Amino acid sequence: MAVPLQSDVPTFLAPAHDRLEYVPGRIVVRVHDDVREPFEYLEREAGAHSVESLDGDLTIVWVDDREVSTQLLRTVESSPAVAFAERVPARWLSVAEAADPRHNRQWGLRAIRWFDAEAPAAEAVTVAICDTGVDEAHPDLEGVVASYDHAGATATDIVGHGTHVSGIVAARTDDVAGVVGVARCRVAMWKVFPDEPTTGNFYVDGSRFLRALNAVATSGAKVLNLSLGGTQSSQAEQLLFDRLERAGVTVVAAMGNEHDHGNPVEYPAAYEHVLAVGAVAETNRRSPFSNTGAHIGLAAPGSNVLSTLPTQPSSFRPDTRYASWSGTSMATPHVAAAAALVAAQHPDWTPADTKEHLRGRAAKVADMGGKSFTEEFGAGLLDIAALLASD
Amino acid sequence: MRIQFKLREGATLDVPGAVRLFPDDTDPELASLYVVELPDDEAADALDELKRSSAVEFAEPQAERWLRG
Numbered sequence: 001m002a003v004p005l006q007s008d009v010p011t012f013l014a015p016a017h018d019r020l021e022y023v024p025g026r027i028v029v030r031v032h033d034d035v036r037e038p039f040e041y042l043e044r045e046a047g048a049h050s051v052e053s054l055d056g057d058l059t060i061v062w063v064d065d066r067e068v069s070t071q072l073l074r075t076v077e078s079s080p081a082v083a084f085a086e087r088v089p090a091r092w093l094s095v096a097e098a099a100d101p102r103h104n105r106q107w108g109l110r111a112i113r114w115f116d117a118e119a120p121a122a123e124a125v126t127v128a129i130c131d132t133g134v135d136e137a138h139p140d141l142e143g144v145v146a147s148y149d150h151a152g153a154t155a156t157d158i159v160g161h162g163t164h165v166s167g168i169v170a171a172r173t174d175d176v177a178g179v180v181g182v183a184r185c186r187v188a189m190w191k192v193f194p195d196e197p198t199t200g201n202f203y204v205d206g207s208r209f210l211r212a213l214n215a216v217a218t219s220g221a222k223v224l225n226l227s228l229g230g231t232q233s234s235q236a237e238q239l240l241f242d243r244l245e246r247a248g249v250t251v252v253a254a255m256g257n258e259h260d261h262g263n264p265v266e267y268p269a270a271y272e273h274v275l276a277v278g279a280v281a282e283t284n285r286r287s288p289f290s291n292t293g294a295h296i297g298l299a300a301p302g303s304n305v306l307s308t309l310p311t312q313p314s315s316f317r318p319d320t321r322y323a324s325w326s327g328t329s330m331a332t333p334h335v336a337a338a339a340a341l342v343a344a345q346h347p348d349w350t351p352a353d354t355k356e357h358l359r360g361r362a363a364k365v366a367d368m369g370g371k372s373f374t375e376e377f378g379a380g381l382l383d384i385a386a387l388l389a390s391d
Numbered sequence: 392m393r394i395q396f397k398l399r400e401g402a403t404l405d406v407p408g409a410v411r412l413f414p415d416d417t418d419p420e421l422a423s424l425y426v427v428e429l430p431d432d433e434a435a436d437a438l439d440e441l442k443r444s445s446a447v448e449f450a451e452p453q454a455e456r457w458l459r460g
Contacts (some may be wrong), residue, residue: 132458161458193458206393206453207426210412214421232454236395236412236424243420254459267454329460 025065026088027073030058035081046072060088102322103180107282108301112334113363113385114182120388122185122344127169127336128221128249130212130228131162132202133191135310138163138321140171140178141187149215150191152208158195158314159202164325165227167308168333169340178322179306182337182384185344188221192228197316204228213240217247222343225336226253226274227329229266238271245273250343250351252277252336254328256291263291270295275339275355278378279303279331284365286376290328296378297355298362302331335382345388361386392434396441396450398423404446426453 027046029038039061042048047064054060068087076085109115126146135157136145144166148155157163166189171181190212193202216224217240224244244251255278256266269276276295279287279302286292287303304324313320335358342354349357362380364370373379395412398404400419409427416422429437434452441450 159458161460164460201457204456206395206456207412209456210395210424214413214416227459228456229459230454230456232452234395234451234454235449236397236451237454239397239420239424257459325460327458327460329458332459 022087022089025063025068027061027063027068027076027085028054028058028088029061029076029085030083031081032057032083033081035079038076038079038082038085041076042072045075057083102178102306105306106179108305108334109180109182111280111282111284111301112182112338112382116385117388119183119341119384120344122183122340125183125185125223125340125343126188126219126221127183127185127223127225127333127340128188128190128216128219129162129165129169129225129333129336130190130192130204130209130216131165131225132159132193133157133162134166134187134189135163135308135312138167138308138311140175140181140308141166142172144170144172144181144187145189146186147188147219148191149189149212152205153191153193153195155191156195156312156314157191157310158316159193160309160314160317160319160323161193161227161329162189162191163310164307164323165225165329165333168305168330169225169337171308179308182334183340183344185337185340188216188219190215210236210240213237213244217244217249221249223336223339224249224251225333226251226268227327227332229254229256229269231264231266233267233270237268241268241271241273245351248351250336250339250354251275252332252339254332255279255293255296257289257327257329259289259291263293265293265295266291273351275335275358276378277328277332277335278376279326279328280365280377280381284381285367287326287328287331289326290331290376292375294375296375298335298359298378298380298382299365299376300331300334300382302326302328305330338382338384338387341384341388358382358387361389392431393426393428393453394434394438394441394450395424395426395453397448398425398446399448402446404444406441423448 046067279290281303359379
C-alpha cells in the first residue's frame with residue numbers, strides 16, 4: 001500500500017543561488033522625532049505607498065523596489081530626524097539547510113544501524129537491478145544510474161517499483177532532496193517487465209529476464225538485486241545464477257509476500273547461491289506478509305519503507321516522488337546495498353565471502369529466542385554497523 | 392505459453408518456431424538454450440515430447456515472476 005507524502009523540498013527553502021540579500025521593496029527607517037518629511041520624500045521619489053510602525057521608532061516603508069538606491073537612502077538619512085535608513089535584509093530558516101530532509105522518516109536506517117556506521121565510498125561499485133525501470137531524472141537519483149537497458153519497452157517506470165528499489169539502494173546523500181540510500185553506489189537497471197499488465201498483473205518477460213541475467217554477469221556489477229519471484233523453479237534460471245556466482249556477482253532476492261497464503265517457497269530466492277531476504281517491521285518483528293523457510297539468509301526492513309517514486313504519475317500509479325511501500329521487495333535492496341558496501345570494503349571477496357559476512361554480522365532479534373538461525377529471520381536482522389566494523 | 396529447453400552438447404533438434412535465447416552468444420552452454428512460443432492447448436504435449444527427446448537436456452515452461460513489493 002502506498003502512502004503519499006508531500007514535496008521533498010520544503011517551500012521555505014530556496015536554492016542557495018536564488019536567495020535574496022534584501023526583502024524587495026522594503027526600507028526600514030528609524031526616526032527620532034514625529035516628522036513626516038522623510039516619508040513624504042520616499043513617497044515622492046520611491047513610490048512609497050504604505051508604512052508599518054514597529055515598536056519604538058522603527059518604521060517599515062513599502063516602496064517601489066526599482067527606485068531604491070544607495071543615494072536614495074543617504075538622502076533620507078541626511079535628515080537630522082533620521083537615525084538610519086536601510087533595506088530590510090533577507091533572512092531564511094537555517095533548518096532548511098538540513099540534508100536529505102526525509103531521512104529521519106526512514107525508520108529502516110535506524111533498524112539496520114546505518115547511522116552508526118562509517119560507510120565506505122562505494123561509487124566504484126555497481127548494483128544491478130532487474131525490475132520495472134527507473135526514473136533517472138528523479139532529484140534523488142541524479143547521477144546514480146550508471147546504465148539503463150529497457151530494450152523492448154519504454155524507458156518510463158510505469159509501476160514505480162524499480163525506482164523505489166533504486167532509491168533504497170542508492171538515493172543520493174547530503175543533498176536537499178528527500179531520502180538517503182543505504183550505499184553511495186551506482187545502479188545499473190535492466191527493465192524486465194512490460195509496459196502493460198497481463199490479466200491485471202505485471203509479469204516478467206521470461207526471455208528478457210534470462211538475457212538480463214546473462215548481461216549482468218558480464219557487466220562488471222558486483223551485486224544483483226531481484227525484488228521479484230514466483231513459485232516455479234527453472235533450470236535455465238539456475239544455470240544463469242550459477243554463472244553469476246562464478247562471475248563474482250552477489251545475488252540477493254526477495255523471500256516473497258504470501259506467508260498467509262500458503263507460505264510457498266519462491267524462486268529465485270530459493271536457488272543455490274542466492275541470498276534470500278525476509279522483511280521485518282519497525283517493531284523488529286517479522287512483517288506479517290513475509291515468507292519463511294529454511295532457505296532464508298537474513299531479514300531487513302520491509303514494512304512502510306520510504307523511498308523514491310517517479311516524478312510523473314502513470315495510469316497504474318497515482319503517487320509521485322516519494323512514498324512508503326511494503327514488501328520483501330523493499331527489504332531486499334537494503335541487503336543488496338549492504339553487499340555493495342562490503343564489496344567496496346573488500347573488493348577481492350567472492351560472493352560466498354560477502355554472503356557469509358552479511359549473515360555472520362546480522363543482529364539477533366528478540367523473536368529469534370536466542371537461536372542463531374530461524375526460518376523467520378535467517379541469521380538475523382541486517383546490521384550495517386557490525387558489517388563494516390573492523391574485526 | 393513459452394517453453395524453453397536446452398539441447399545436449401552436440402545434439403540437434405528441429406522444433407518449428409524455436410529460437411535461441413542468446414542468439415549472439417557463442418558460449419556452448421548459452422548457445423544450446425532455446426525458447427518456443429506455443430498455443431496453450433498445444434504446449435503440454437509439446438513439452439512432454441521435448442522432455443522425452445534424447446537430444447534435450449531439460450525442457451520447462453517459462454517460469455512466471457512477479458513483483459514482491
